[in-house]
Amino acid sequence: CVARQRQEKTSFQKLLDHIHRCLEKRDAQQFFAWPVTDNIAPGYSAIISHPMDFSTMKQKIDDDIYSSLQEYIEDFKLMCGNAMVYNHPDTIYFKAAKRLLHAGVKLTHPDKIRPLRTVLP
Numbered sequence: 778c779v780a781r782q783r784q785e786k787t788s789f790q791k792l793l794d795h796i797h798r799c800l801e802k803r804d805a806q807q808f809f810a811w812p813v814t815d816n817i818a819p820g821y822s823a824i825i826s827h828p829m830d831f832s833t834m835k836q837k838i839d840d841d842i843y844s845s846l847q848e849y850i851e852d853f854k855l856m857c858g859n860a861m862v863y864n865h866p867d868t869i870y871f872k873a874a875k876r877l878l879h880a881g882v883k884l885t886h887p888d889k890i891r892p893l894r895t896v897l898p
């Protein structure tokens with residue numbers, strides 16, 4: 778097989794990496810770090826048709842799958858939304874997802890992103 782060349786990251790990928798690191802920091806308990814499995818969340822795969830988590834999003838950044846910031850934000854909102862569908866509102870996961878979603882929307886507001894586009898190499 779052809780060894781995968783490690784590509785130099787584009788400035789857009791570096792921007793996404795920066796945003797991703799900021800969002801991951803808001804998930805201190807790492808509830809969103811890895812895919813949710815059926816054994817920790819009974820029936821999860823039957824209820825959530827499009828699972829998403831930070832590790833999958835990171836892989837998509839590294840594989841240069843995202844062609845816009847909007848696409849990345851869509852996956853972030855999907856991840857938070859899934860947690861607010863599967864988990865009851867009075868659970869720690871629903872509450873963590875709601876907090877994370879609000880933090881993410883604020884952090885990815887154009888007024889916050891615009892300055893980054895100039896300073897990130």
Ligand SMILES: COc1ccc(C(=O)NC2CCC2)cc1-c1cc(C(C)=O)n2cccnc12
Pocket residue numbers: 806807808809810811812813814817818859860863864870
């Ligand atoms: C990668 O997912 C997880 C990883 C670790 C933990 C975890 O440490 N849970 C302990 C806190 C009380 C048990 C929970 C989760 C977890 C995330 C979720 C989400 C995001 O729905 N979840 C739902 C039901 C049960 N567990 C979880």
